[in-house]
Amino acid sequence: MSMTAQLHLGVFYTGVGPQFLWDDPGNAPHTEIETYVAVARTLERGLFDAFFLGEGLRVRENRGRVHSLDVAGRPDAITQLSALAGATGHIGLVATQNTTYNYPADLARRLASLDFLSGGRAGWNIVTTDNAWTGANFRRGGWLKHERRYERAAGFVTAAKALWAGDGPVERDDDLVRLRAAPTVPRSPQGRPVLFQAGDSAGGRELAARHADVVFSANTAYDKALAYATDLRARLARVGRAADAVRILPGATVVLGDSPADAAARHEEIRRRQINPQRALAFLEQYWGRDLSAYDPHGPLPDVDPTDEELDPSRGTISIEHRTGKLDRIRQWRELAEAKHLSIHQLVLEVQPRQPTFVGTPGQVADEWARYVRDGVVDGFNLSPYLVPASLDEVVDKLVPELQDRGVYRTAYTGTTLREHLGLAPVPEGARG
Amino acid sequence: MTSRTRSRPLHIALEIDGASTANPGADPLSPRHLAEVVAGAERAGLALATFDDSPLPPDGGLRLDATTRAAYVATLTDRIALAPASHVTTAEPFHLAAQLASLDHATHGRAAWLVGATARPEALATVGRPPIESGALRQEVADVVEVVRRLWDSWEDDAVIKDVATGRYLDPGKVHHVDFHGETFSVKGPLITPRPPQGSLVVLAPDTLAAAARPDVALVADPDPDEVRRRAHHARDHGTPLVFAEADITFGATGPIGCTGRLRHHGSPADLVSLLRTLAGSVDGVRLHPAALATDLPVLAGQVLPALREAGLHAPPETGATLRESLGLARPANRFAALPKG
Numbered sequence: 018m019s020m021t022a023q024l025h026l027g028v029f030y031t032g033v034g035p036q037f038l039w040d041d042p043g044n045a046p047h048t049e050i051e052t053y054v055a056v057a058r059t060l061e062r063g064l065f066d067a068f069f070l071g072e073g074l075r076v077r078e079n080r081g082r083v084h085s086l087d088v089a090g091r092p093d094a095i096t097q098l099s100a101l102a103g104a105t106g107h108i109g110l111v112a113t114q115n116t117t118y119n120y121p122a123d124l125a126r127r128l129a130s131l132d133f134l135s136g137g138r139a140g141w142n143i144v145t146t147d148n149a150w151t152g153a154n155f156r157r158g159g160w161l162k163h164e165r166r167y168e169r170a171a172g173f174v175t176a177a178k179a180l181w182a183g184d185g186p187v188e189r190d191d192d193l194v195r196l197r198a199a200p201t202v203p204r205s206p207q208g209r210p211v212l213f214q215a216g217d218s219a220g221g222r223e224l225a226a227r228h229a230d231v232v233f234s235a236n237t238a239y240d241k242a243l244a245y246a247t248d249l250r251a252r253l254a255r256v257g258r259a260a261d262a263v264r265i266l267p268g269a270t271v272v273l274g275d276s277p278a279d280a281a282a283r284h285e286e287i288r289r290r291q292i293n294p295q296r297a298l299a300f301l302e303q304y305w306g307r308d309l310s311a312y313d314p315h316g317p318l319p320d321v322d323p324t325d326e327e328l329d330p331s332r333g334t335i336s337i338e339h340r341t342g343k344l345d346r347i348r349q350w351r352e353l354a355e356a357k358h359l360s361i362h363q364l365v366l367e368v369q370p371r372q373p374t375f376v377g378t379p380g381q382v383a384d385e386w387a388r389y390v391r392d393g394v395v396d397g398f399n400l401s402p403y404l405v406p407a408s409l410d411e412v413v414d415k416l417v418p419e420l421q422d423r424g425v426y427r428t429a430y431t432g433t434t435l436r437e438h439l440g441l442a443p444v445p446e447g448a449r450g
Numbered sequence: 451m452t453s454r455t456r457s458r459p460l461h462i463a464l465e466i467d468g469a470s471t472a473n474p475g476a477d478p479l480s481p482r483h484l485a486e487v488v489a490g491a492e493r494a495g496l497a498l499a500t501f502d503d504s505p506l507p508p509d510g511g512l513r514l515d516a517t518t519r520a521a522y523v524a525t526l527t528d529r530i531a532l533a534p535a536s537h538v539t540t541a542e543p544f545h546l547a548a549q550l551a552s553l554d555h556a557t558h559g560r561a562a563w564l565v566g567a568t569a570r571p572e573a574l575a576t577v578g579r580p581p582i583e584s585g586a587l588r589q590e591v592a593d594v595v596e597v598v599r600r601l602w603d604s605w606e607d608d609a610v611i612k613d614v615a616t617g618r619y620l621d622p623g624k625v626h627h628v629d630f631h632g633e634t635f636s637v638k639g640p641l642i643t644p645r646p647p648q649g650s651l652v653v654l655a656p657d658t659l660a661a662a663a664r665p666d667v668a669l670v671a672d673p674d675p676d677e678v679r680r681r682a683h684h685a686r687d688h689g690t691p692l693v694f695a696e697a698d699i700t701f702g703a704t705g706p707i708g709c710t711g712r713l714r715h716h717g718s719p720a721d722l723v724s725l726l727r728t729l730a731g732s733v734d735g736v737r738l739h740p741a742a743l744a745t746d747l748p749v750l751a752g753q754v755l756p757a758l759r760e761a762g763l764h765a766p767p768e769t770g771a772t773l774r775e776s777l778g779l780a781r782p783a784n785r786f787a788a789l790p791k792g
Contacts, residue, residue, distance in 0.1 A: 040614045048644055050556040076640050083625040085618045090644040092552035099521035100556040122576040130518035134481045153638035154544040195578030201507040295617030
């Protein structure tokens with residue numbers, strides 16, 4: 018990688034979920050437009066490339082009722098980002114949108130409209146689902162088999178790109194994608210929305226190699242990130258794309274402190290507030306398939322047996338490897354709790370996966386990120402905040418200046434479009450690529 | 451029923467996608483132009499801007515998605531209400547409900563939905579849908595409008611409780627499945643988006659769809675003022691709270707638009723004031739379709755609206771008011787709030 022390797026930062030704002038410390042007095046209201054405008058403007062102050070909104074097409078549940086412990090409720094991503102386009106001038110605006118439960122021509126048109134109105138700042142984070150529980154909100158619920166979700170996605174994205182190229186009507190008629198539509202939106206200053214891809218399965222990686230401009234990767238730790246970059250570049254070579262045609266931005270959380278010990282203590286405190294006793298009990302309820310509210314989260318594991326049913330997706334998407342083997346997992350947890358004398362709360366703190374987090378002083382994190390980007394392992398990070406606005410303010414106010422001091426971060430926006438922020442080659446006129 | 455008072459102000463809406471919206475030399479699709487047009491309509495004191503739409507490009511031209519355009523001006527305005535058109539036949543009802551609820555949140559209650567029901571085969575083909583018969587189309591209108599309204603109610607106003615003692619962010623008894631089963635689709639719910647500020651967005655629909663859509667505002671398009679009155683009366687008798695007349699307008703030079711089936715004004719600003727005065731007793735508002743927005747809007751702002759205000763027939767919306775408040779429509783009770791808690 019060249020000496021001028023630059024770090025690109027985005028914020029992935031799901032707006033919902035257990036990571037938000039909603040009980041903190043500094044927590045801004047989650048559905049108000051003012052919160053979004055303030056965050057987007059903070060990110061522009063910090064010269065970020067992009068502000069991402071997540072997607073969830075069904076409100077999470079716990080045993081048939083809406084899950085009550087986490088932040089829930091969010092706006093439609095493209096509508097909200099359009100409102101932000103009018104209130105901001107530089108930041109990229111990226112909508113996570115699903116290829117299973119959208120119509121290609123409709124979604125392509127709404128994304129193109131956002132792209133045009135924002136002066137070429139739109140992006141689409143392409144996700145898929147196979148999940149019939151989510152599909153119950155849509156005209157054709159649960160229609161797509163797990164193995165074919167990326168086939169549908171590829172046909173969908175190909176149709177969208179053809180519409181954005183504006184060469185005339187687009188027609189497709191197979192068992193996964195059916196449309197006949199004409200382009201209605203003029204070409205934006207960046208040609209078309211920037212395509213992000215987030216899935217880590219082989220199908221997802223292949224979609225990224227063929228279509229994506231940016232991957233929102235799940236591989237954040239240095240070694241995993243290196244392995245991912247190597248794999249992606251091999252896939253790019255196989256489809257005839259340049260090794261630097263795709264920006265790699267793994268998801269990450271940042272916890273800063275005045276000293277290494279202070280940062281570590283803050284990190285631990287945040288985790289204990291995220292996985293509080295009530296959430297620990299609710300986590301086990303998902304596995305037990307039973308009401309465990311009579312159990313003390315500070316006491317031993319429930320003596321009642323779990324149900325036989327495997328996990329359902331009502332608490333969020335379940336990775337394929339977690340869709341079976343529930344009872345074995347619970348058996349292991351019982352052994353662990355027994356051996357280490359863990360309460361329910363302590364066990365869940367131990368077994369819940371940790372989000373990839375950079376913990377340290379601003380200088381430490383800046384040094385680590387500079388190494389990542391200079392080694393060509395990543396092009397930047399997509400940060401997930403745990404407290405809005407405070408956890409983003411501190412990144413902008415404390416970490417960004419350290420990155421600038423190290424010469425790995427811009428000191429001013431040099432372009433106007435998201436493509437230009439990311440340093441991607443322009444989309445040629447009329448190109449379908 | 452008492453007879454309607456003659457001095458009640460008319461609500462005035464403006465369709466911004468008329469035949470020729472551009473300033474000479476301006477890019478009619480540009481975000482800057484869009485922002486200027488809506489800001490101009492707001493300054494003029496208009497109640498509502500409507501954004502026409504279709505999945506098909508207009509003849510020989512281009513057009514951006516209406517909800518996306520309305521959202522773009524959400525934070526650039528603070529009085530005028532915004533009503534994008536969206537077609538029930540080419541939308542996922544769940545997405546449509548979330549998009550419009552989000553627009554209402556972003557505008558603090560200034561959003562409305564202009565119900566479209568295109569059955570053109572070319573429009574249906576954009577979503578891979580076969581043609582629809584007229585009976586099925588009415589059922590589709592009824593089903594989509596109903597489920598969208600149910601989804602807007604799926605979160606009660608006080609669902610978010612942030613109860614630190616119990617760790618509960620929301621009260622699960624106040625966020626509801628809607629369990630809608632329509633003729634051709636079902637929706638489980640709840641919506642991903644909390645209840646919009648207006649509770650339920652103002653729904654506008656042509657009076658010809660009123661039986662299926664049960665709109666808050668019926669739009670009557672008829673070239674004959676007597677027919678407009680008759681149809682307005684009919685719509686009210688069938689339970690539509692408000693009725694707006696559709697009118698094409700042009701002042702002076704620009705020639706009249708082709709046959710649209712609407713009232714037509716082609717003449718001086720004073721003549722338009724007279725026409726609106728005669729309508730004021732029989733309709734609650736008008737939706738104006740200017741032939742040339744760039745030249746007609748300044749005439750509306752500078753001459754027509756001031757004359758109407760003087761006659762007590764126009765009151766601009768107030769900053770901070772929701773569209774429902776501006777129109778005098780009550781905020782509906784939540785249909786799920788009355789149910790026994792299970």
